[in-house]
Amino acid sequence: METRNISRRNFLGKTAATTTLSLGGIGLVKEAFAGQGADKPRREVWIASFSQAGMSAPTPESMTGQILEKLKEVLVYRPDFVCLPEAFPFESVEKRFTLTEMVKISDEIQGQIAAFSRENKCYTVCPLYTSVDGKFYNSAIVFDREGKEAGRYNKIHETEGGINKGVTPGALYQPAIQTEFGPVGVQICFDMRWDDGWKMLKEQGTKIIFWPSAFSGGDLVNTRAWQNHCIVVSSPNKYIARLCGISGETIASTGIWNSNVFCAPVNMEKAFLHTWPYVRRFKEIEKKYGRAVRITNFHEEEFSIIESLSPDIYVKDILEEFDIKTFDEHIGSADQAQKKARL
Structure with a gap:
């Protein structure tokens, strides 16, 4: 059985050729996309x-x-x-x-x-x-x-x-x-x-x-x-x-x-959140919305992203429902509290 060593350069060349051939079918792909908006x-x-x-x-x-x-x-x-x-x-x-x-x-x-x-x-x-x-x-x-x-x-x-x-x-x-x-x-x-x-x-x-x-x-x-x-x-x-x-x-x-x-x-359709204290509501959100919503936690930085994966669900409605502030709202609220406490 013949073994062929494919160099990086040859692979790039073959890839470029394949790409060129693929572009010839763009018109067909455009037709496939038509009406899918x-x-x-x-x-x-x-x-x-x-x-x-x-x-x-x-x-x-x-x-x-x-x-x-x-x-x-x-x-x-x-x-x-x-x-x-x-x-x-x-x-x-x-x-x-x-x-x-x-x-x-x-x-x-x-x-x-x-x-x-x-x-x-x-x-x-x-x-x-x-x-x-x-x-x-x-x-x-x-x-x-x-x-x-x-x-x-x-x-x-x-x-x-x-x-x-x-x-x-x-x-x-x-x-x-x-x-x-x-x-x-x-x-x-x-x-x-x-x-x-x-x-x-x-x-x-x-x-x-x-x-x-x-x-x-x-x-x-x-x-x-x-x-x-x-x-x-x-x-x-x-x-x-x-x-x-x-x-x-x-x-x-x-x-x-x-x-x-x-x-x-x-x-x-995403919101940037300060993880604490809103993480306490994340399980409730996941239980209600399941696959329709994704929450990603950045554990060391302690910020989180909540994202709607459904065209029928708005993140702002979820935040209102579960009384969650965005990161900027959370920091703004803390800033006002700090200024008031300094008086």
Whole structure:
């Protein structure tokens, strides 16, 4: 019997070939998905994100074309949101441009991304350079499902290098962007090093924060998710893009087997709890709701996640029924009690 040693390189090659063949059947899979929207869980959101790892192009237009081509791989999942990397048309391209030139090119590329959103009925986070009243910004424009601008964010914490080139830091307060999934927000790259922008978005009730970046962030992305009790999506110019749930777990990411793009679902019907004293009610909840509800305890950190797995059950109703406060409500109540006791 012949034994064959399959090298990692050969395996990758075979995998790539199989993937290419599989993509030929996307049209058939799309038909299979058609009409299934009604079966989706009530608050499930599908999120796609992109990494420019290993990519290069001669021009911004060529880079944009490559990205749009690669995004076809995830359209079969009908993503609700697509996030692109920071200033993506100008990264890993051969030609260099002035800030004025980059704004002009960005204006042209906006139209392509708006058309992508409109054609695929998705929100797209599109990081580009913009100009308003003679000032230049490192921005992210969010296009809605119709290809219209739903909102934009200007990077608050610009680097010294960017400032020296003429980029203006964004306002310290910027409104969250409204969607049918609740408010969403954006932070960009260097914003990771400051708490204020993340806090600003959390205080507005933001459910998802998109983080286009030059660097991939690693565990910092997970940390921002559990610190702010919201979904965080990274989209870097290099290395790993990832999707993190409210407890900080990595739900999906790019990597050596899928280096540029992923698309994955997230259940938004969750609440972040301080474990004690509410753990005393968990058995009652499990007894009543069984498989329809999942409770996950982080034993050492002493926080818990309660999640509805049924489209007919809302977590807020469970919390009200069993007199349970969210983590933020619990900490806020304790803070008020402490202030009162100090008087």
